[in-house]
Amino acid sequence: MELMPLIYFKLVAKLENMSRAAEQLHITQPALSKSISQLEASLGVPLFDRNGRSIRLNRYGKFFLERTELILREYDRAREDLTNLIAPGQGEVSIGFMHTLGLQVIPALLTDVRNVYPQMKFQLTQSNSGVLLHKLEAGDLDLCLISSVELGHHVHWEKLWDEELFLIVPYEHPLVGEQSVKLEQFAAEPFISIKKGNSLRKSVDELYRQEGFVLNVAFEGEEIHTVAGLVESGLGVSLIPHIKGLEQYRLHVIPVAAENCKREIGIAYMENRFISAVTEQFSTYVKQYFKEN
Incomplete structure (x- = not known):
């Protein structure tokens, strides 16, 4: 049911006068009478007792008026809540981010935004x-x-920064002590990888392909700390971004001398969907934040 007939009914019930109600609603009396009649037809019961031009709310009308006022109050409350939800500077933004960003990047960003x-x-x-x-x-x-x-389709993505990938090896590895390494120096070694479907895995697969190598996957983990733990145990090497907490492992972190040993991180949103004012405001802030940091 549309809300407008309920709004019309509420005023007619209050005034019990079709002409005055039509005047306040800025519509014609025939249009208002038609709306009330259609409402009664949809409910299957008359809401007013009619005597010539005089109308009076009957017991069905009084019952329905109570419910109508509840519906309209809930609508007003929902509209107010939605306004607050999307209001610039005080609304709500729903953000998704990769696991690796949750350790340092997102906490720093949200602290700055606040x-x-x-x-x-x-x-x-x-x-x-x-x-x-x-x-x-x-x-x-x-x-x-x-x-x-x-x-995906209709997803707008805008680059924010490059995230460098580093080689991690256990302390006893022959490459410990190197200031930087080339991919060919460790390409054939057992590799501890993030599982497929993760953007980091896709970036590493693409890096190996561009350099003419095939990834020799020994083990796959769900997240980077699992990968670090397996590398620490001497089960292989890996390429990961430099994340917070990596220093707790007995690992050596080595830069890789390859221009494409990185992945691009950006902000994404749907092109064909409503974007609230607060989301637009946050998006603008994020872009400026990563320009300056």
């Missing part, structure tokens, strides 16, 4: 790029911080 927009609220979702893209396309997220690998 200094400028203390009333802004956030819903946070942490997962791999594939899951985040699915949630973005489904409308569960307003925007994502993800890599550029295999973007």
Whole structure:
């Protein structure tokens, strides 16, 4: 049912005068009478007792008026809540981000944002790029911080920064002590990888392919700390971004002398979907933040 007939009914019930109600609603009396008649027909019961031009709310009308006032109050409350939800500076933004960004990047970003927009609220979702893209396309997220690998249809992605990938090896590895290494120096070694479907795995696969090598996967892990633990145990080497907490492992971190040993991180949102004012405001802030940091 549309709300306008309920609004018309509420005023007619209050005034019990069709002419005065039509005048206040700025519509013609015949149009108002038709709306009330259609409402009664849809409900299957008359709401007013009619005697010539005089109308009076009957017992069915009084019952329905109570419910109508509840419906309209809930509508007004929902509209107010939605306004607050999307209001610039104080609304809510639903953000998705990759696991590796949750250790340092996202906490630093949100701390910085709160200094400028203390009333802004956030819903946070942490997962791999594939899951985040699915949630973005489904409308569960307003925007994502993800890599550029295999973007979906109608997804707009804008680069924010390059994330360098480093070789990690156990302390006893022959490459310990090197200031930098080439991919050919470790390409044939057992590799501890993130599972397929993760943007980091896709970036590493592409790097090996471009350099003319095939990834020799020994073990696959769900997240980077698992990878670091397996490398520490001497089960292989890996390429990962330099994340917070890596120093707790007995590892050596070595830069790789390859220009493409990195992945691009950017902000993504749907091109064909409504973007609230607060989401637009946050998106603009994020872009400026990563220009300056």
